[in-house]
Amino acid sequence: PPPRQTNARRLKLKMNLALIHDRLHIxxxxxxxxxxDNQHAETEEKRMNQSALHKLREEWLVRLExxxxxxxxxxxxxLRKVKMEKSADQT
Incomplete structure (x- = not known):
């Protein structure tokens, strides 16, 4: 093969290797x-599960109820007392 074609093949091979390297890097x-991100999400979930905040919210809801x-x-x-007094006053 002529040298020009060999150089073109080498260049193409180098470019393909560079693309493969870039793809692997990405x-x-x-x-x-x-x-x-998954590790962070797991850590955050563990932290939230160990938090007393949920229990405190439940306790406050019971207190408010x-x-x-x-x-x-x-x-x-x-109101019952007022009604009884009114009816007693009317008699």
Missing amino acids: KTFWEKRINA NRTKHLKNLNDNL
Whole structure:
């Protein structure tokens, strides 16, 4: 084969090798990035599961519900008392 064709083949081979190297580099980069993100997500999930925040929220919800029930009962009792006093005054 003429030398010119051999040089063209060598150049093409070098370019293909460079593309393969670039692709591997990009693939490795993204695999590392995905692994790091997955690791971060797992760590964050563990941290959230170990947090007492969920338990505290549940306790506060129970407290608020109890307080609301108590205030409603007080209000209902007061209204009943006022009605009874009005009906007693009318007789």
